[in-house]
Amino acid sequence: MDGDEPEPQSRPLSVKLLEDGIYILSKSFKFKRPRGVRNLAWWGSERIELKNGYNINPNIVDEKLINEIVKIKKLGLSSKLIWSFRDSLGAGFYHKKIFRNKLVWSLFTKMINKFLPYPYPDMSQSPNTTYPLQINIDSKFLIIGGGISGLKIADELSKETRSIVILEGEKYGVGGYASLLNGWPKKIQTLYNKLRRKGIKVINAAVFQGFLEDAYIAYKYDTEQTIKIDADAIIIATGGYEIPPLFENNDLPFIFSLTTLLKLINKYGYTRLRKGVIIGGMGDLDKALDTLIEKGVNITVIYRNQAPQKDREYLDKHGINYVEEVEKIRTSDTLRVKKLLIHSSRGEKLNLDVDFVAYTPIVSPDKEVVAQLNPKYVFDTRLGGYIPLHNLSGEIFRDKNIYLSGISGGYFPIDTIEKYAAIQARYIISKALNYENYDIYDFADAFNEIKSRYKELYQAYVMMDAAYQDSKVYEYIDWENPPTLFEGDASSIFVCHDMDVLYKDIVRSYKELGMWRMEHIKRYTGLGTGVCQGRDCQLNAAIILNRISGKKFLEIGIFRSRYPVMPQTLESLAGVEE
């Protein structure tokens, strides 16, 4: 791999939570720090159990706090009060019930520091005006994302200019889907080496922070430096987004994208996913399956239509079970779903024990970066990612020279990506470098080609388009019989991991206060005000609201994911020259 060996990743909190049986709808893998106050109300396997069911996470809470709680109890407060107190910590700080009581609130404010599971800042810092050095990028093209799509576009652009810089969030090498596999696919490795030989710069550990009004900046998080960008054109190639969709009783089996599955298993070393189903049909499965088989995971692949010839050959060769023309997937309705019933139109019936379901289709690109632009736009891309299909040029602002690469390596066969990249790159060159009479591809032709060649893909787009309009979400689920909402103890399902907003907090907000707009849910529960800024949790919250209120996604709306994408130190900003 060109000498760059990836550093072993430490396991993020999310994985620990999953292993402790705590299910999270929004998975913030990037930032390893727990933020929520709910860490105090802990039901993980390593908990310290106090009387009356008050459990504490020993990893986060110190002995002093436990004594403090015991002291409150000695004050004669009832166990009911303590329970509701614990409950109130649920939705960030802002859950209403308990803090209606002035006495409790005043007691709470007195003890605030005991209850906040955060450290003090480093008080020994002395005042000085030396700040980390700023990095300046001055190039014709800036590509955000060093995955297959970004590399391929860089390759095309490099035929015209070498003034190209790629920002990649991974610390080493390429990013995206390829970085999750056991070894990069050969094509990517060749491409990567070729670009490096050409002198194209890849800056690793660099996160594009979004769009400020007066500047574009990125953040190099390993050295904590601000990168100030001056580029003629910016191309967003930040890849696919893992959305864990809500299935009926969405607790289990775990349902997530193939990318998430690979992250959990191959990157973070999550060991409890032993057998499961992959909904196939879209991308190159072979490398992913190679990786999963090597880890000893037992896979069944299912297809909505017929399996592509390429997939069939691979599956037959490796003796992997697959089912085509699947009509319906049902899960058993017990609390912890372990069984999956699969019916195909050929009359096949499969009854599987599973730990997970992973899906390849239906992703939306570029969540973190595009989320900074314009909420409505992001919602489109999140719900279907169909914008690149409607607008193959990738041009998202007529006047700003910012382009969106809608090709995601995790979901498209490599030859499709190559074709897309060529189409896009030529268009971008003609626009950004003001080349007149430059030979650009005919987008209508390309669109038709996708339509005929990648039927599954096209169907998924059409389906998502319809879902967007009609408030239906995933057709793979049997929506004929509307799923019931989780009515039981949903307390252990996180929707917003950063601010500890639970499934039931959202249900409550709707049922008790009639709130169903995302803006209000955000302000009432604190959902999405943490590190992810709604990038991870909003879609699931929208789906929950859609299910309980029947309102359309457009009405529910989304709030703006605020700048920056990754939290950035004050000192790195203080040093920025205007």
Next chain:
Amino acid sequence: MKYDIIIVGGGVIGLSIAYYLKKESPSMKIAVYEAKYIGYGASTRNGSHIRVHFWSEPNVVFAIKSRKLMLSLGSETGWNPIPYIGGYLWLIYDEETYQTYRSTDKDIWKKYGVGVEFMDPSEVVEKYPYLNVGRLIAGVFGREDGKIHHDFVTYAYAHKFMEKKGIINEYTPVQKILIDGNRVKGVIVSGKTIEARKVVIAAGAWSKRIMKDIGIDLPLTPARKELSVLEPVKFFIKPLIIDMREDSRGLYVCQTPRGEVMGSVDYPEIRGTYEFNNTLKYLSTYAKAVTRLIPSLRKLRVLRVWSGDYNISIDHSHIMGRDEEWPEGLYVATGYSGHGFMMAPYTGYLMSKYILNDYIHRDMEPFLPNRFREGKLIKEVMVIG
């Protein structure tokens, strides 16, 4: 469709008026029209603080009563706005400003029982060891000031108003105020006429434009302000701190009870209604100023930024009520110059009395719009941020 009263603007001011109107007169048909979602403007984008220390008597009196109503909101509505009264701390670096605080304390604050505490630099350093104060002359501490969850106040009013069959329409912008002869007739919404006997304009930064459409020019200028929040740490900045060094550009910083450090500077100065975006100018200026004042924040990370409006009036004080020269039935409550959230409860209380019974309370008299016509401006200059 016909209402007794229409309120244009579903921010904290409009909703407070709606709440008190319904409370006084439950049978009245009242509707709030909001162009976006409730609280869209400054109500959800503010620094969520209350204070009583202003530089003019009318504002001090108004703020003291408003504070009292704010703190009783919990028992009144069932929504505890989770107050934390940690005080305001002004850091003063020049003699002239210091003397102004001294005289205001003597002439106004003490008179109303909200006298401030003057500290010399060594006291400030002892009490707030995390501050790097440089050539400080004095610290001024206002005990009565503090923070309150702003969203909960807005929601409390909205919730209680709706419980009494008040109507709130979101995403329904009012296109025009209808005037018939010398009377308000109603409003136009989505091309339709909605009749009402009385119309109250409480549209924050958008009030000026709405009023201008019917030929009334209010001396207002919206100013966009940016704020940011740092990742949470243990609660150690108890008061809201205002650093009055010239080159700190109006820096203020505070910490929310959930640990997030929040603050702003008055830079860049952007006037007019713009999109609620943010700038690198703000971020770097704020970062420099705040890490100078509190060096321990250097390594903390910015979690999110946002922006909101101050709707600044010519005398930095709000405009409420009506001018007798205006069409009958037309009222305003706007121009709060950055104090709208803290002034909302008393505004709603007084406005409801005025609208229902034509009763002008003496506390509200200085804020009537005819003061501009008659040249009776309020001498208020204390705007923070």
